[in-house]
Amino acid sequence: MGQGLSCATTQEHGLFSAMQSGDLDTVKAMLERDPSLTHQTTAYDRQSALHIAAANGRIEILSMLLERSVNPDVVNRHKQTPLMLAAMHGKIGCLKKLIEAGANILKFDSLNRRTCLHYAAYYGHSDCLQAVLSAAQSSPVAVSWGYARFVNIRDGRGAAPLHLAARQRRPQCVRILLDNGALVCASTGGYGCPGSTPLHLAARGGSLDCTRELLAWGADRLQRDASGRIPYLVALKHKHGACAALLNPSSAEPLVWPSPLKFISELNQEAKALLERALMDANREREKNILKGTAYSLPSPSHSDTGADDNISEASDTELCCICFEHVCTIEVQDCGHQMCAQCTLALCCHNKPNPTIACLNPPVCPFCRSAIIRLVVAKVKDCDDADQDIGEIGSPKMRKARKSRNFSSEGSSSFKGLSVMSPFGKMGGRGSGRMAAENEWVDKP
Incomplete structure (x- = not known):
């Protein structure tokens, strides 16, 4: 088979083999003898040396090629760039190096008219996805397009990166894209069944x-695709019973990220993580009942297990949330300093499902002083010496008590007592409402 190869072809084959194996010395020696080899491509796919280095994660070879002024946006037969191949294969080091070298994040291939963002989402490389999105925030290309437009960029079949991530079962990528402004209810063109939303594709x-x-994030369970099917019917068709149970319109409506909260521009990341955890824990408790085939009902605020009372008794009254009197305060409104638990913070905004097509920018208000909540941070507690200590410090005795209370809050369906489909104060009874009414006059005002 090798007898028909010319000398030049043999040399080219040796270069590409050395690149695939990461033999830097051999590659250097060959390029020193013949610098024109940097412009050679494979016979069929027309992969350049830079494509091969990027796809195989050979960052030293890739760096050497870029130092020799090789075009970072060179394309192969399918108009794919080295950046696309790095995203496809999850080679984060090479991807970052190419971006630093000025690789264009908005190039489209000729197969499906996809960008590097589509490739990272499709193949589930969340680190590559995050790196591309971070680059887009300061990229002249993304600035000229608009960042939100870039995040929701469509391929040749009308699929945005979120559609691809949902269809390929990539939950981390789905979360990253939603965090960066992906439209949760956008419909596809010809990808999947026309008119499919990310929820249809996740169900599929x-x-x-x-x-x-x-x-x-507020995806609509009743939105129909071009064939008139809701996601529930798609899940049933493909025999995904657990998904169908969650998507069944007759089951309880899921708790959603409140629009006013998720668009707070300066939402502290630690606080956001606490709120997300509280929301997902509450939904999982709801799901347990749905998946068991039982009707879901919100627990009574006055109900508590023995274990809960034991944990609460260990903590002082000043540590407990003054709304529900069940959980330790973990969230602080920075401007006014009032503190609540993550569950009650969400309850202030979760009683009405937001319209997923509208980005509501009106911030919620503090239930104690009625000032607008502009920034949420992780609450701080005081130790015995009255020194402020972050609740995240594990060594604190109070932190141990807080952890016990939070651990309990994620164990039972009674953990989300303040969060109902009604007003968060509509069913607040017993200890919580009495104490708050005594301490906060605005409760009694019309």
Whole structure:
């Protein structure tokens, strides 16, 4: 088979083999002898040396090629760039190096007219996806397009990166894209069934985790595709029973990320993580009942297990949330300093499902002083010496008590007592409402 190869072809084959194996010395020696080899491509796919280095994660070879002024946006037969191949194969080091070298994040291939963002989402490389999105925030290309437009960029069949991530069962990528402004209810063109939303595609793939993420961000269970099917029917058709149970319109409506909260521009990441955890824990408790085939009902605020009372008795009254009197305060409104638990913070905005097509920018208000909530941070507690200590410090005795209370809050369906489909104060009874009414006059005002 090798007898028909010319000398030049043999040399080219040796170069590409050395690149695939990461033999830097051999590659250097060959390029020193013949610098024109940097412009050679494979016979069929027309992969350049830079494509091969990027696809195989050979960052030293890739760096050497870029130093020799090789075009970072060179394309192969399918108009794919080295950046696309790095995203496809999850080679984060090479991807970052190419971006630093000025690789264009908005190039489209000729197969499906996809960008590197589509490739990272499709193949589930969340680190590559995050790196491309971070680059887009300061990229002249993304600035000229608009960042939100870039995040929701469509391929040749009308699929945005979120559609691809949902269909391929990539929950981490789904979360990253939603966090960066992906439209949760956008419909496809010809990808999947025309008119499919990310929720339709998650139902088709049977991914519970993707379904949970989309529902928590307000995905509409009743939106129909071009064939008139809701996601529930898609899940049934593909025999994904667990997904179908969550998507069944007759089951309880999922708790969603409140629009006013998720668009707070300066939402502290630690606080956001606490709120997300509280929301997902509450939805999982709801799901347990749905998946068991039992009707879901909100627990009574006055109900508590023995274990809960034991944990609460260990903590002082000043540590407990003054709304529900069940959980330790973990969230603080920075401007006014009032503190609540993550569950009650969400309850202030979760009683009405937001319209997923509208980005509501009106911030919620503090229930104690009625000032607008502009920034949420992780609450701080005081130790015995009255020194402020972050609740995240594990060594604190109070932190141990807080952890016990939070651990309990994620164990039972009674953990989300303040969060109902009604006004958060509509069913607040017993200790919580009495104490708050005594301490906050605005409760009694019309």
